Amino acid sequence: MTTTLPSVDQVWGWLAEVPDPEIPVISVTDLGIVREVFFEGDTLVVAVTPTYSGCPAMAVIDIDIQSHLATKGLHSVRLDRRLSPPWTTDWITEEAREKLRDYGIAPPIDGTAGTDVMAARAARMSGTSNLVVSCPRCGSAATEKVSQFGSTPCKAAYRCTDCLEPFDYFKCI
């Protein structure tokens, strides 16, 4: 029996339709957590990296990917957990950053995750951890951090002192 396997590009297209369970306006490919897609014989292998090591959404994401690919006729799918290199918010696509902002979440500040800006002690000592996070609602730079940890591990809680609205900031990691 012969089956025609879809192309890897086609699979990437399907994966781009799988929403993040906690932030449904962006997809798993927008987030940059799908690291590799390939066929091993007739089995499709999707390598996924966790955002945070204890993120409870990862199990749901695995199921969502499997279920969505099954609707496309792909039933022999294996998910690999890939830790290295560790996920960074620098992998979140430009379009996804816009979508996050429209959704009310301040996106991570570009490119800071890979630098030493976030090295805790050094940042504390030099005061450089006070990056300017603009309000996703009114755009004001007059914002303040309420807590390092927000509604999920990946977000910090902020508030805008101009429009007075609280908001989530997708912190750099």
Added chain:
Amino acid sequence: MSSPSDMNTGDVVELAAKEAAQQDVPDHHVTDVALKPAFFDWLCRMGDTTLILGHRTSEWCGHGPALEEDIAQANIALDLIGHTQMWLGLAAEVEDEGRTADTLAYLRDAMKFRNLLLVELPKGDMAVTIMRQFLFDAWHHDYLGKLTGSSSPRVAEIAAKALKEVTYHLERSSDLVVRLGDGTDASRRRMQDALELLWPYTGEMFVSDEVDRAIAEAGIAPLVEDLHADWTETVTEILKEATLELPSGTAYAQKGGRTGRHTEHLGFVLAEMQFLQRAYPGASW
């Protein structure tokens, strides 16, 4: 060829049961028979320490003094439990006797646990919780940083992942130590009391034994003694900023957790944490 309508509840349940497999990163240490006992023990020391601290931290869930602190504690607990899954998952793989991270966490008795005594002490008030987190984070952050250069690629990748999260833990705990220490009379007194209480338990973080030496010889981890100078510098700096006084170093250093000799507190933690799996083996939801 199945059509979308073939996707029924049974399929979803089956899919849910398939957990993502760990990608095979080649690592000769994982199958090194001579190293196995020490490597397994060392991985349990890492995983049990994050597990027990994660459990202690989660005890604040729904009891935090402010909503933000409650959420922060729960998030940190989540990170630590995530690290536990990686460390104990690798421990089970190295042991190769059919156990998993779950069975190691839920089905071992206290004497088989290898966590630092510091993390099993009761959570106390917020001062004890924050001070412990800080004293631990300062050690954890440096240790993970060194482990990213481990000769074991599996250890190195876990460390690199965990380090990113622990950087935020250290930032928060050192911030709070300064704010509460250099705060009101009451908060300063509580922080100083917490420091005196916990200080005798910090020595254990820097004492190597034969397990550590075997692991260091294999290039997997540095000797913990080598972390002491940097840790002391960080702690001294932050405590000074917090206007707190460093306890004199003469207190007897409590140790034993890493070899299975625990305080009476660990049994109570395990009773709560393991009850469900002991009473209803294999229960899931």
